[in-house]
Amino acid sequence: MTKNRDLKRIEGRLFSSYFQDGAWDVMIGIMMVTMAMRTFIDHWTVSLFALGGVIYVFIIRKFLTVKRLGYARFSSSRKKKRITMFLIILAANIVTLCLLVASLFGADPSFALRTAVIATLVIITFSTVAYCMEYWRFFIWGIFLTGSILVAETFGLGPGSIVFLTLGVVITLTGIYYLLGFIRKYPLPGGDLD
Amino acid sequence: MKNASQNAVNWSVDDIDRMVHEPARYMILSILYVIESGDFLFIQTQTALTKGNLSSHISKLEEAGYVKVVKRFIGKRPHTMIRMTQIGKRAFEDYRRTMSRIIGFM
Numbered sequence: 002m003t004k005n006r007d008l009k010r011i012e013g014r015l016f017s018s019y020f021q022d023g024a025w026d027v028m029i030g031i032m033m034v035t036m037a038m039r040t041f042i043d044h045w046t047v048s049l050f051a052l053g054g055v056i057y058v059f060i061i062r063k064f065l066t067v068k069r070l071g072y073a074r075f076s077s078s079r080k081k082k083r084i085t086m087f088l089i090i091l092a093a094n095i096v097t098l099c100l101l102v103a104s105l106f107g108a109d110p111s112f113a114l115r116t117a118v119i120a121t122l123v124i125i126t127f128s129t130v131a132y133c134m135e136y137w138r139f140f141i142w143g144i145f146l147t148g149s150i151l152v153a154e155t156f157g158l159g160p161g162s163i164v165f166l167t168l169g170v171v172i173t174l175t176g177i178y179y180l181l182g183f184i185r186k187y188p189l190p191g192g193d194l195d
Numbered sequence: 196m197k198n199a200s201q202n203a204v205n206w207s208v209d210d211i212d213r214m215v216h217e218p219a220r221y222m223i224l225s226i227l228y229v230i231e232s233g234d235f236l237f238i239q240t241q242t243a244l245t246k247g248n249l250s251s252h253i254s255k256l257e258e259a260g261y262v263k264v265v266k267r268f269i270g271k272r273p274h275t276m277i278r279m280t281q282i283g284k285r286a287f288e289d290y291r292r293t294m295s296r297i298i299g300f301m
Contacts, residue, residue, distance in 0.1 A: 012229035015241060071237025073230045190236055 013135050016075060020136045021186070023179025024061040028054040029142050030173030033149070037165035061180070069187035086133035093122045116154040120147045142172055206297050214259045215290040219244055220252050224279065224287050227262060232278035253277060261286055 035050035100118060127143020130136065149164045215221055222242050226233065239249050256262040261283030265276045279287070 008225065008229050011225055015226065015230060018241070070240050071234045073233035073237045075230050077231075187240055190239075 012076070012079075015073065016079065017135050018070060019062075019066060020134070020138075021179060022061055022066045022183045023176035024058045024066070025136065026138060026142070026176030026179060027061075027173050028058045028176075029139075029146075030169050030171075030176055031057065033146065033165050033169030033172060035169075037162040037169055039162075066183070069183070069189055082133045086129050089129045090126055093126045097122055112154070116151060119154075120150050123147050123150060138175075145172070206293070210293050210297075212286055212290045212293070214255070214261065215286055217252075219248065220256060221290075223249070223252055223256065224261065224283065227277065227279040228284060228287050232276050235275040235277065238277060256283070259283075259286075 031054035032051050035047050035054075038050075039047050096118070100115070124143050124147045127139050127146065131138075131140035131143065145168050149168055152164045153162070215224060219242065222244075223238060226238055226241055235249070235253075238253075239246065242249065244252070253262065253264060257264050259282075260280060262277050263280050265278075267274055267276075
């Protein structure tokens with residue numbers, strides 16, 4: 002097992018090289034900024050911005066990352082990890098949906114309970130992604146987002162929005178910084194796709 | 196202190212697979228061993244080898260039956276996918292075993 006540790010490290014390094022583009026950071030940053038702006042703009046625009054973040058990741062991956070870094074298919078253990086990650090995220094979303102449905106039917110969970118559940122779901126989701134994708138910045142963003150939620154819930158939407166906005170901008174700028182570094186490190190190959 | 200039997204050389208230079216022993220090829224095989232398959236560009240960015248150098252090593256590994264190269268076209272541009280064969284995996288594992296035995300002996 003000790004002998005294969007170096008190979009596992011190589012595999013981890015290869016896999017995480019896809020996250021050097023900072024695309025996910027920008028997506029999370031954009032989502033946090035839109036959450037901060039929900040007091041100023043309508044829900045449809047907020048949803049469009051959030052969707053824009055997801056589309057941004059897709060476009061960057063397809064037209065920038067793979068074109069510069071190349072394409073690799075990873076092992077089945079990696080696929081199992083991804084499935085586990087999606088199942089945990091799905092479970093967290095189902096719990097959130099149940100809370101939403103319960104509140105629509107008149108159930109009014111206490112303020113402390115609601116905040117605790119939301120904060121727990123966020124930290125579980127982000128930690129799962131960080132662990133399964135070996136994308137450790139996600140864990141830090143999860144802690145920041147949980148902290149922002151706690152501030153927003155405790156001190157009301159106004160101060161919460163400022164925290165969300167500040168963190169959103171910081172995370173987006175971090176993502177852009179990584180993106181620029183990625184573009185410098187991996188220039189577009191000339192000639193054939195080879 | 197090692198006794199005489201422990202000091203006896205229990206390996207020969209012929210035990211080392213020279214196809215795997217070359218540093219660039221070892222690097223390529225290490226990458227292909229831990230992934231299912233990868234395209235030429237991915238291996239090139241990860242190994243930092245030049246296109247010609249990588250191409251020559253891939254050809255040698257293909258001739259030895261250690262890797263399988265599949266060429267196809269995406270639009271009008273050629274795209275090369277490379278994966279390690281079972282023979283290649285066995286050779287890579289044998290090489291690592293041999294080398295750790297030799298290093299352990301030293």
